[in-house]
Amino acid sequence: MSNAIYAAARPTPIPVREILPWLAFGGILALLSIYFVGAEQGATALISGHFIHEYVHDGRHILAFPCH
Amino acid sequence: MVGGLLLRGMLAGILAGFLAAAFATFAGEPSIERAIAFEAAVEQAEGQPSEPEIVSRETQRSVGLFTAAMIYGAAVGGFFGLAFAFAYGRIGGPDPRAVAAILACAGFIAIGLVPELKYPANPPAIGAQDTLGARTALFFVMMLISVLAMVLAAMIGETLRLWLDSWNAALAQAAVFIAMVGLAARLLPSIDEVPASFPADVLWSFRVSALGVQAVLWSALGLGFGALTQAHPIKRR
Numbered sequence: 001m002s003n004a005i006y007a008a009a010r011p012t013p014i015p016v017r018e019i020l021p022w023l024a025f026g027g028i029l030a031l032l033s034i035y036f037v038g039a040e041q042g043a044t045a046l047i048s049g050h051f052i053h054e055y056v057h058d059g060r061h062i063l064a065f066p067c068h
Numbered sequence: 069m070v071g072g073l074l075l076r077g078m079l080a081g082i083l084a085g086f087l088a089a090a091f092a093t094f095a096g097e098p099s100i101e102r103a104i105a106f107e108a109a110v111e112q113a114e115g116q117p118s119e120p121e122i123v124s125r126e127t128q129r130s131v132g133l134f135t136a137a138m139i140y141g142a143a144v145g146g147f148f149g150l151a152f153a154f155a156y157g158r159i160g161g162p163d164p165r166a167v168a169a170i171l172a173c174a175g176f177i178a179i180g181l182v183p184e185l186k187y188p189a190n191p192p193a194i195g196a197q198d199t200l201g202a203r204t205a206l207f208f209v210m211m212l213i214s215v216l217a218m219v220l221a222a223m224i225g226e227t228l229r230l231w232l233d234s235w236n237a238a239l240a241q242a243a244v245f246i247a248m249v250g251l252a253a254r255l256l257p258s259i260d261e262v263p264a265s266f267p268a269d270v271l272w273s274f275r276v277s278a279l280g281v282q283a284v285l286w287s288a289l290g291l292g293f294g295a296l297t298q299a300h301p302i303k304r305r
Contacts, residue, residue: 013157014070022070023150030143037140043204054123057192059089059136062096064189064278066203068196 038065069303073149076296077289081145082138084288089137091284095277097129102270103191110193110263137285145289148175152293156302159222164302165294172290177245178218180282183211186253189278191270195261203259210256217248 038060040046041053053060060067104125111118123132151171152164160167187207195203221241228237262271 009162011157011162014153016154019070019150019153022074022153026074026146026150030146033139033143037136037143039204043201050122054128055132056136057123057128058092058097058100058133059140061100061189061191061274062092062133062278062281063137063140064184064187064207064282066187066195066200066207067190068192068194068200 038063042067070150070153073153073297073302074146075149076300077145077147077149077152077293078142079145080289080292080296081141081143081148083141083292084145084285085138085141086134087288088141088281088285089134092133092137092277092281093129095280096274097133099270099274099277100129100191102267103193103274106266106270107193110265137281141285141289144175144179144285145293148172148289148293151175152297159225164297165291168290168294168297172286172293174218174222175289176282176286178214179211180286181279182214182249182253183207184275184279184282186210186256187259188275190262191274194263194266194271199259199261206256206259210252213252214249217245217252220248221245 036052037056041050042060043066057067108118148171152168155171156164156167160170187203187210221244224244225237225241228240232240
């Protein structure tokens, strides 16, 4: 009985095929951001120099990304 | 609809990143400063020239910290919004705030807590330059395993409930997650590059504050996203 009410109240899920394009778009954006905050000019570098590393330095440490 | 959830996640994430950075200013910055002082003292004792300052400490601990945390928050929040788009209607009830809270707990455990238990956050002055690549790779591998284990544990819930009541099914899901990440943590190599003379209390307070930053970030993200989605309901086609 309570299960039936619960099931009726549960909203219709969003189909996976509607989520996937957004996952591709948002996922690339998000991974790129995490890369620049967490690893750029550290383990690897797309841009030469140390500015990005130095700028996000404290954040990178406190967010637990390996540094130095 | 999905785009709206992505946007909500990013907005809640930026706010969560701001709060996490504010927490870090009080909880983490003192130990970062002490670690830098230790580093400078070691360099001086060894007669090494200190590194040139490209970005001032003042900028690093204020704007730099907030920028980093808010970009990270936006990225994590974006993934969170998409995870919510998938989870809503598939786990939990009709209240978006409760689904967001469950997801935030799962995200905190899988992304914030577990990788840091295996590869704890380190303040400046710890870590060799030549192992940085390996350490970065291992950290992300541990995070990936942890996220996959969480997804798998969530996926078997439906099947487990055929045999178990929902309480015991949840316990079994937790056990499966712990077994998987525990095995991964056992198999992956450990890293300990803390100099013998590094003050233990600085290391402890830095690592606790790093976990605190994750706790603040995920709490604010889950609760903020839930409130946003409750206030502006998901539009259905």
